[in-house]
Amino acid sequence: MYSAFxxxxKPKGEVVSKLEKALRHEKNILLAIVFGSFVEFNKYRDIDLAVYTLRKDLGYLAKLSAKLELELGIPVDVVPIDEAPVTLRxxxxxxGTVILERAEGIFEALLSQTLDELYILEHS
Known part of the structure; x- marks a missing residue:
């Protein structure tokens, strides 16, 4: 069956500004990165948002996704970055583009860990 997407x-600068503002109120989120079609193309179907958060429960992530979609008027897929497969991470x-980093060094620590995991995968 054919399904239209x-x-x-919408101007990406405006969308990112609204997203940053909304995420500032989410104290559990320590790092947020937009990625995927929103970053790579002029037109996009949704916003892919990777988060490093203190709350990992599905209910919190689903509510966050719904809240952001209501605020932006665009579907938002929230991915807990530390639980993503290493290649996606x-x-x-x-x-991706970092739009929020509450604690200095989180991005670098995740990147270092990811590179270590990729090295182990490739050399085992």
Missing amino acids: KYYS YKILTK
Whole structure:
């Protein structure tokens, strides 16, 4: 069955600004990175958002996704970055855009851990 997708082309600067503002109120989120089609293309179907958060429960992440979608008017997929497969985590960290980092060094620590895991995978 054919299913049409809705594509958005809202100015990315405005979208990121609204997203940053909304995430500032989420004290459990220590790092937030946008990635995927929102970063790579002019038009996008949704916003992929990787988060490093103190709360990992599905209920919290689902509510966060719904809240952000209501605020932005664009679907938001929230991914807990530390639970993502190592190859996806690498893509997020190397091609994504950091929009929130509450504690200095979290990004670098995750990138270092990810590179170590990739090395082990490739050499085992």
